[in-house]
Amino acid sequence: MRALFWLRGAMSVALAMSASAAEGRAVMTANSGRLDMTSLAADTIDPKAAAIPVIPTINGVFRGAGLKRGEFETSSAFQARQDSIGGLRALLSGGPLLLDAKVNQTNGVDAHFDPDAELLSFVVHSHESMLTVGGSYSTITVVNLGAVAGAERSYVGQNAFGAKAVITKSGQKFYGVAFSVKPEFPSVNYLEQSTLAVKMGAAQAKREIPRLKAVFVMQPVQPGIATSIDYKTATFSDPEEHTYEGRYLLGTFSGVVVYSGITGKVLARYPEGFGKPTEASGSAAN
Numbered sequence: 001m002r003a004l005f006w007l008r009g010a011m012s013v014a015l016a017m018s019a020s021a022a023e024g025r026a027v028m029t030a031n032s033g034r035l036d037m038t039s040l041a042a043d044t045i046d047p048k049a050a051a052i053p054v055i056p057t058i059n060g061v062f063r064g065a066g067l068k069r070g071e072f073e074t075s076s077a078f079q080a081r082q083d084s085i086g087g088l089r090a091l092l093s094g095g096p097l098l099l100d101a102k103v104n105q106t107n108g109v110d111a112h113f114d115p116d117a118e119l120l121s122f123v124v125h126s127h128e129s130m131l132t133v134g135g136s137y138s139t140i141t142v143v144n145l146g147a148v149a150g151a152e153r154s155y156v157g158q159n160a161f162g163a164k165a166v167i168t169k170s171g172q173k174f175y176g177v178a179f180s181v182k183p184e185f186p187s188v189n190y191l192e193q194s195t196l197a198v199k200m201g202a203a204q205a206k207r208e209i210p211r212l213k214a215v216f217v218m219q220p221v222q223p224g225i226a227t228s229i230d231y232k233t234a235t236f237s238d239p240e241e242h243t244y245e246g247r248y249l250l251g252t253f254s255g256v257v258v259y260s261g262i263t264g265k266v267l268a269r270y271p272e273g274f275g276k277p278t279e280a281s282g283s284a285a286n
Helices: 054-064 075-092 190-195 202-211 279-285
Strands: 002-008 012-018 097-102 109-114 119-125 127-133 136-149 153-158 164-179 213-232 240-259 266-270
Touching: 054 097, 054 136, 054 164, 054 213, 054 240, 097 136, 097 240, 109 202, 109 240, 119 136, 119 202, 119 266, 127 164, 127 240, 136 213, 164 213
Parallel strands: 002 119, 164 240
Antiparallel strands: 002 012, 012 266, 097 213, 109 119, 127 136, 127 213, 136 164, 153 164, 213 240, 240 266
């Protein structure tokens, strides 16, 4: 059984995913707790095991970039914040990050079901963005894994001729990963989608899709964070002002694993076999 991943952005790609173990092979089940690479090697992952939350982690690293004591912050509170930021910095300097990618919630990883063909496929949305990295601008491939909308407010704007209009001002912050090295994926025609998907009945898909889980794995690189900001200026014909801010963890792409949030069964891996022991290591162990 195979699942399909599509990466959408400036280009379209299909990522063939291995989604089942060979018949007769013993099923491994990961231990509860924090997810790690050993967990991802299992054919079944504990649905209660936690991946790294994207938004609080990125915000913590972002705030730590210019860490200084607040005017009304106590010494103990500042020390606790320093310790927390130190832990996040240690996280970024360690091994791979296993990030919680919310399926069908962030426009990062989506699931699509074809009821006629009874096929479930997965989509990873990516795009090119101009980011600030260490004080320099670079065009980098990013995947959004979280978003927070800001409060909306209105004010009266006026142009040089005295004409007035009510302007609606809003904002949104996007969180995710930025690839320091652009991943290489084979391009494919979208018409091939139905030939590379998980076979699943409609009743099961209806239960599974709302509770699907995905882990996005990356290897962080310094300086660890990349940012972007973009503005939409209001006009009289379109009186809406919008600010888009991006905060991304900078690194190299390792892989993606999608699994059932009900049973924990792994449904898809990219690259194919990602996280599983290699044949060479398996032979050596035997």
